[in-house]
Amino acid sequence: MAKSSRNSKGDKYQKILDAALKVFAKKGFYSSKVSEIARLANVADGTIYLYFRNKDDILISLFEVEMQKVIDRLEEALAGEGDPRRKLEIFALTHLGMVDSRREVAEILQVEVRQSSKFMKDYHNEKFIQYLNIIASIVEEGQRQGLLRADINPDIAKRAFFGALDEMSVYWVLSTKRSFSLETAAQQISRCFLSGLLADKAD
Amino acid sequence: MAKSSRNSKGDKYQKILDAALKVFAKKGFYSSKVSEIARLANVADGTIYLYFRNKDDILISLFEVEMQKVIDRLEEALAGEGDPRRKLEIFALTHLGMVDSRREVAEILQVEVRQSSKFMKDYHNEKFIQYLNIIASIVEEGQRQGLLRADINPDIAKRAFFGALDEMSVYWVLSTKRSFSLETAAQQISRCFLSGLLADKAD
Amino acid sequence: MAKSSRNSKGDKYQKILDAALKVFAKKGFYSSKVSEIARLANVADGTIYLYFRNKDDILISLFEVEMQKVIDRLEEALAGEGDPRRKLEIFALTHLGMVDSRREVAEILQVEVRQSSKFMKDYHNEKFIQYLNIIASIVEEGQRQGLLRADINPDIAKRAFFGALDEMSVYWVLSTKRSFSLETAAQQISRCFLSGLLADKAD
């Protein structure tokens, strides 16, 4: 079993993605070299092109695979819960929880993929839309149940809520000294969105 | 006509920044070529290096110049207003207003600068922090006046609010068909943050 | 046919050095273009960087490879000889002999490598020192045997002798019309060093 690596034997596809994740997270997409991904994956440079069309394709595939994991994990977390208000809180906790547990994934999802025209214009980004629409669904559900106000457009709300969480993630990934925990951040953000900042309200 | 030289105009620094703005917005930083910026600025390639240390420096300078304009414009818009609740709404309107009126600037501020280590880790990004802290100040002011709830950390709120607006901008810049106006978006986002999504509240 | 690849031959390292030798000799190091070396070596520009770190490294490698050949050839020529007086003459003949048989090598060894800080200060130039020390050894040997005067510092003598030969080489390489042969030059130089210029002496 001399040369084979941790992974059983033939799933080079996964080995390459694993390597790409580390390299992209460390250096950023443009500064990453295909040959470094190959080296880390214990694979020849040329082998990468048997599994991926080009360097962009690695990033996009990585994004989709990881996004799917995030979506799965999120749906699992939301599964038992009926109250859309609580669901938003769970969304926030799960989203930010991922930043801690899978920091490299977070760095790439945040930064690399929304990076530039190449990825946000040309590439339609189905998974991301799917992720955003989970929020929209929750809001719509709440509105149908009369629990959330009907005069807020769910398409606006989903982006506002996601944006708030995402900006927090960026901060979390980049900063070193932080005065609050991710749980606190998640709670405060969901509280903001649910109850608002105005003072004269019960929570 | 003080500084003019062989070339008619003279204010090459600005011409280069203007050109860079367009090129970066269209192609993204990494895919932009210095020579294209030069061409668009009607300037020789080498001239760029009389005004900027390197390609990175162009982006950073562009960011700081434009960010300063945004801050100035914002402070002007906030000048007459005393109520922090209204200030948040003005912030949202101004921020999103800029996306429409200066779309290219918006694209760069959003995408390029939050990009990656090169710009968010190494480069401290004073102007961005300054911008964020305008939100924090408004929130703190509201808290001191008893108008905004005291149990929300202004450092979290500022990022949540900015993130919500920024995500909306990204959507605005990238999408072509939109079902709502920017004014609507601004109002809905500030309403979300002030009054929350919960249904059982007066506005 | 072990290593061969797309290209017929395979021994690109040597092909590049051969090409570099010609180009450097013709144009001088600074005026030589890596792309011209590549063209002459029938190799792509990038290929050069698989074998050498940079342009400097080509020169240094060339120097060391050729210097080693010179040293080997010299030691072979000195092998059978016991008399240090005769050894100096052989050294001179071999050194100048090389100038004729490998003129391009001579041009580079002479001119490029003694050039300037980049190559004589930063790069320690082991091979050259080794070459010089062959002279010193011969002198010391002669002194021990009582054949050569003891009041001449071998470290001075080695440089004087080498310098005399080297200057002759420079002349030989650069001039076109010469009034004497290299053998004559070698003999006269070694005679100068052994017997001196003074008239009242037996040879």
Place this chain on the structure above:
Amino acid sequence: MAKSSRNSKGDKYQKILDAALKVFAKKGFYSSKVSEIARLANVADGTIYLYFRNKDDILISLFEVEMQKVIDRLEEALAGEGDPRRKLEIFALTHLGMVDSRREVAEILQVEVRQSSKFMKDYHNEKFIQYLNIIASIVEEGQRQGLLRADINPDIAKRAFFGALDEMSVYWVLSTKRSFSLETAAQQISRCFLSGLLADKAD
């Protein structure tokens, strides 16, 4: 007299040469920038081209001016002396003495000018030949007087003698720890050439 420098007023030619001397000695010809010479000379970049055709011309002019000084100094030193044997010693002492007193000049004369085809092939180098021929004249004079052996070709001797001194200079300029003085070196080199290395001779 605000801006004018040490030199009286208009001899920018000299100021440029002085600056070039320092810059070339420090960085080497190819790594020296015309603009740095200009800066050091307190002169605009363009001004240099009023006095010199191009960068090469600065080096060549510098060479000729300095070589002339060396020749003048040498002829002065040789003036009173009639004995060609003593003249050779004076030549050696003067040549090496210059290395100490005008190290920068030495570095350039040695290294930069003999550097490459550009300067030794294309440029005929009259002054250098003149300098060499002083040695040849001394040798011929000695031969006519019967003091030096007639079977040594003065054209070979001149190069051998110069080469020995030059190599010593190179060593002197480049090395930091030396086990002998320049005077010793000069004496030993001239003794070598006069009396030879052979042991069985009176000095």
Place this chain on the structure above:
DNA sequence: CATGAATGAGCTTTCATTCAT
């Protein structure tokens, strides 16, 4: 005479991608 901003050709070097084995 003097200036120095502007030029732009031309350099080295990188690296995604290919393809003969």
Place this chain on the structure above:
DNA sequence: AATGAATGAAAGCTCATTCAT
């Protein structure tokens, strides 16, 4: 399927030189 040596286009940057003022 896998390799990895080879490719070569492409890019950022430098700097000798010019010329309008």
